[in-house]
Amino acid sequence: MSNQNSSWAAWVKKAHYSNKDFGDSLKKTSAIWKQISSYIALYRDLTSVNVGGGDTVSFWHDTWLTKGTLSSLFPALFSHALRLNISVRDCVNNGLWEIPLRYLTSARATCELHDLTLMLNGCHLSPDTSDLRIWRLDHSQPFSVRGVYQLTNFGGILDNASMAVWQSFAPKKCKFFAWLMIKGRIKVRTTLHLQGVIDSDACPFECGNSESVRHLATSCPRAIHIWQSLGLPFQAGCDVHDIFTSVKDLIPSAWLHVWDTVAVTILWNLWLGRNRKVFDNIRYTVPMVVQQCRDTLKLWTVRMTKMEKQAAQLLIESWPD
Numbered sequence: 199m200s201n202q203n204s205s206w207a208a209w210v211k212k213a214h215y216s217n218k219d220f221g222d223s224l225k226k227t228s229a230i231w232k233q234i235s236s237y238i239a240l241y242r243d244l245t246s247v248n249v250g251g252g253d254t255v256s257f258w259h260d261t262w263l264t265k266g267t268l269s270s271l272f273p274a275l276f277s278h279a280l281r282l283n284i285s286v287r288d289c290v291n292n293g294l295w296e297i298p299l300r301y302l303t304s305a306r307a308t309c310e311l312h313d314l315t316l317m318l319n320g321c322h323l324s325p326d327t328s329d330l331r332i333w334r335l336d337h338s339q340p341f342s343v344r345g346v347y348q349l350t351n352f353g354g355i356l357d358n359a360s361m362a363v364w365q366s367f368a369p370k371k372c373k374f375f376a377w378l379m380i381k382g383r384i385k386v387r388t389t390l391h392l393q394g395v396i397d398s399d400a401c402p403f404e405c406g407n408s409e410s411v412r413h414l415a416t417s418c419p420r421a422i423h424i425w426q427s428l429g430l431p432f433q434a435g436c437d438v439h440d441i442f443t444s445v446k447d448l449i450p451s452a453w454l455h456v457w458d459t460v461a462v463t464i465l466w467n468l469w470l471g472r473n474r475k476v477f478d479n480i481r482y483t484v485p486m487v488v489q490q491c492r493d494t495l496k497l498w499t500v501r502m503t504k505m506e507k508q509a510a511q512l513l514i515e516s517w518p519d
């Protein structure tokens with residue numbers, strides 16, 4: 199259905215959705231189409247879209263503007279939507295965003311509309327370009343039926359980064375924290391700002407940028423300084439996921455056994471330092487954070503075998519006082 203040149207898709211739209219939005223419930227439909235349409239939600243969950251003209255993209259239910267769908271990001275506003283399955287293209291009139299909504303009856307919905315308007319500002323459609331649907335599991339791949347088949351037959355999602363975190367020697371709560379970080383689910387200021395909880399998404403270390411998960415972990419000048427002080431191979435601005443996967447290609451083999459634990463150690467202490475600044479306005483210096491990383495890793499070596507302990511010890515000794 200996402201292929202605008204498909205004659206089958208054109209037929210389905212004409213036969214079932216001539217005066218409706220794609221996804222609206224149908225009174226009369228064939229058993230086959232009923233079966234196919236039951237997969238629409240799964241299809242949307244598995245894909246995100248680089249929007250071109252916006253004809254094939256659901257404004258509320260596809261992932262196209264942010265990491266999630268707008269219906270989940272702005273639930274109060276969505277409850278006021280007049281056309282639940284409207285396409286992105288149909289939300290634009292003469293170059294201006296016009297989202298069909300009933301009269302807003304809650305302050306939260308009004309706030310959400312304000313946030314959404316800010317997000318849509320500067321977002322323009324390209325009517326001559328096709329929408330491109332991408333696998334959310336592998337951003338390098340376009341969506342394909344073959345990919346879905348492989349996924350459904352695999353029976354699970356293999357995520358090397360998550361596995362690395364769970365296999366580390368960190369305590370459970372820190373593993374859970376690192377896993378949330380990989381998933382981008384930490385309550386950093388950009389998230390809280392989007393939810394209307396705080397007024398500004400600015401980094402608490404006043405570097406002039408927004409505080410996203412990636413910023414906190416690898417992009418903030420403070421984080422970069424800390425990684426570099428520890429003498430670890432590190433690409434500024436890389437994804438948290440990469441720390442547990444591709445970065446392993448850059449480290450000495452002697453570190454491999456303890457790398458996942460080291461990575462959780464650093465992310466955990468970056469987070470503790472950040473919280474100290476946010477909640478107590480106390481700013482740990484970079485040498486203080488390095489010292490805390492050293493202490494934390496030393497503590498966690500209790501769970502390690504002799505070989506891993508030695509590798510961790512060597513790393514700890516290489517860190518500056």
Ligand SMILES: [Zn+2]
Nearest residue numbers: 401403405418
């Ligand atoms: Zn910053």
